[in-house]
Amino acid sequence: MLEKFTPNQRLLVAVALSFIFFIGYTTIFPPKASNLEANTTNTAVSTVAAAQPETSAKEAVTDTQSASEVQTTATDTLTTVNSKEFTLKIDTLGRISSVILSNKKHNGKDGKLAELVSSVGAKPLYIRFADEALNAAASKTPYSSDLNNITLGENGKAVVTLTQNLPELTVTKTLTFYTDGHYDAKIALSNEKRYFVYLGQHPQVIEQMMTVVGGMIYSGDNLTTIFEDKDVEGRSIFTDVHFASSFDQYYASIIYGFSKETQVYVDRDAQSNPVTYLEGTNNFTFNGYIGPKEHKTLEAINPVLTNAIEYGWFTFVAAPIFKILMWLHGLLGNWGWSIIALTIIIRIFLYPLTHKGMVSMQKIKEIAPRIKEVQEKYKGDPARMNAAVMEMYKKHGANPLGGCLPLLLQIPVFFAIYRVLLNAVELQGAEWVMWVHDLSRMDPYYILPILMGATMYYQQKITPSNFTDPLQEKIFKFLPVIFTFFFFTFPAGLVLYWFVNNIFSIAQQYLVNKQFEAARAARHEAHLAEKHHEKD
Incomplete structure (x- = not known):
């Protein structure tokens, strides 16, 4: 015709x-950003991955499976952090178990305040040990905290120390929380043990509309790798990572500020969704953020985090347009x-x-x-x-x-x-x-x-x-x-x-x-x- x-x-x-x-295609298959995981980023770390013992891959798979199992364990709230914009809770396993935004503009369709920590999957700051016996003990041993309730004043910050006493090992998490939603973290182990720190699953506040949802690795020379929900096929390993993000249309859980040598893993769960975790050290420091992907907030915390706002194929045009807006x-x-x-x-x-x-x-x-x-x-x-x-x-x-x-x-x-x-x-x-x-x-x-x-x-x-x-x-x-x-x-x-x-x-x-x-x-x-x- x-x-x-x-x-x-x-x-x-x-x-x-x-x-x-x-419109129709992006409704069913949201557009992907440049996905270089197979050919570019992974090539940079292939030597590191190949040098690991054969048990490493098996341990990493066990990590992901056990994280889901531990997630079903009943825990109590250990510490509550209150601020004008959010209420954050830490549970007895030392994880960030809840972040609720106070501003009603973020409410979901049900009218409830927005909860940014998913009820399923690994939660932020969860630690998984490679040693199965040690990990089993860690999943049953509660942390203690030096503070049970914290109120952040305007432009204020607060430090909380969490301690877990395991057989022949003491784990100390020192966390500093800020009013803008970001935090500093330091994890110290009394003895050298191999372990992983989890980013946590993305928020599930609203019904997604033609947008990418899943995980992001921003690494190397401004390389963006997207892992969409329902579309993760296997494990990917990265180094020289600027930040790792687990995100939906408007919100994100982000970990950043760790050394270039830190290995970051993206694995799949039972639903083929991305599960992101970092390999820690005896004295491991990094930063995190859980909240809305507001440009001014992210830029004020660390300019590199503005790259967590992802526009798909036309980012090179969209980013300057948003700055004009x-x-x-x-x-x-x-x-x-x-x-x-x-x-x-x-x-x-x-x-x-x-x-x-x-x-x-x-x-x-x-x-x-x-x-x-x-x-x-x-x-x-x-x-x-x-x-x-x-x-x-x-x-x-x-x-x-x-x-x-x-x-x-x-x-x-x-x-x-x-x-x-x-x-x-x-x-x-x-x-x-x-x-x-x-x-x-x-x-x-x-x-x-x-x-x-x-x-x-x-x-x-x-x-x-x-x-x-x-x-x-x-x-x-x-x-x-x-x-x-x-x-x-x-x-x-x-x-x-x-x-x-x-x-x-x-x-x-x-x-x-x-x-x-x-x-x-x-x-x-x-x-x-x-x-x-x-x-x-």
């Missing part, structure tokens, strides 16, 4: 279908108006491209009847027909690719915006107008999606088209309806961007149409004047 479209029509259909495919929010103080201002900036930046595409479409529309005549005249000779059509394009300055390239060049920008607004935890609880109280969630009254669909329909109506097949025209006219239904469940901030973008597209198309109407009117008047002159 596509062969009946003009080149410009084929492009528009391709762009529309690619957008639909992108934050700058606009600093000026305007409202995320909704900042999105509108960002849309204006992007439209100005892309104006030459969009203008060129619109002008090309108008030129093709003007010569469409003549093109059709040429096609009819040489329909039995395809080579001659194509040559004649190209000559016609050249004569009238109409480039059949003129509408293609500008649109194709805009696609990375559009999808980058899509990823930014979908992953920005800053939009949580952000109000815009009277009926939009949370830009990170769908419009409860569907007003923005309907407005988006209406503007898309009107934009389509004033955009030149040269359909010759009525069925093709009907299908194309249904696209605004299809897109409207797609956008019903999208975050309001994302729909707002597309709505405002459509308004600017309509305005620009209107100006181009008026310019061509004026040019046609001028040519018509000149033609009449020439005829009148000939009569005289």
Whole structure:
């Protein structure tokens, strides 16, 4: 059927279908970041892995299995850390067993405060010993704490010391907690023993929407390796790691600040989800963070942590776009108006491209009847027909690719915006107008999606088209309806961007149409004047 479209029509259909495919595909298979685990990062540590005794792999598997088993053991709360933004609990096995955010903007759909520590899988700071007998004893021996209840003042910090007395071994964890959600950790063993420290599973606060969920290793020369839930096949070993993260759409548990020589393992659990753990030393120091992936917070703690905010394929475009969005929010103080201002900036930046595409479409529309005549005249000779059509394009300055390239060049920008607004935890609880109280969630009254669909329909109506097949025209006219239904469940901030973008597209198309109407009117008047002159 596509062969009946003009080149410009084929492009528009391709762009529309690619957008639909992108939305549908990322719903089922969220896009992966550059996954270099097999060919790049692991190569750097292959010598280290190969040098380990054969029992190492077996021990690592046992670690993962036992972590899940220990997780089912009933434990009591040993220490509670209270702050304005969160309440953190440490259990009698020395693990961070709970982190509850106090701000209601993070609440799940059930209205309950957000709990960032998963109820299943290994919990943060859990220690697993390679020696099975020692590990069995550790799983039954409770820690003691020098503090049972801590309240963090504003910009304050507090230190808690946990101690576990095992047969012929004493484990000491010294933890310093800060109000911004990060902590410092030091693990000291009285004797040298091989052990692993677990990162913990990712939070499960909200239903994920077309986003990557799982684990991340940020290592080497800015290499990002993503391990998605349900898609981990085996064990990977890394060194020179800047941080390890277990994350969902808005939140993360992160460990960072350890030495380059530290070996970081990513294994699979029974559901093929990633399980991340680090091999410790007798005096092992590192840092951690459990909380929202807010850019300003992560940057203030350690700039490298901003790389934990992952935008998928278009990170190279999305990251600077988000920085512009934050700058606009600093000026305007409202995320909704900042999105509108960002849309204006992007439209100005892309104006030459969009203008060129619109002008090309108008030129093709003007010569469409003549093109059709040429096609009819040489329909039995395809080579001659194509040559004649190209000559016609050249004569009238109409480039059949003129509408293609500008649109194709805009696609990375559009999808980058899509990823930014979908992953920005800053939009949580952000109000815009009277009926939009949370830009990170769908419009409860569907007003923005309907407005988006209406503007898309009107934009389509004033955009030149040269359909010759009525069925093709009907299908194309249904696209605004299809897109409207797609956008019903999208975050309001994302729909707002597309709505405002459509308004600017309509305005620009209107100006181009008026310019061509004026040019046609001028040519018509000149033609009449020439005829009148000939009569005289």
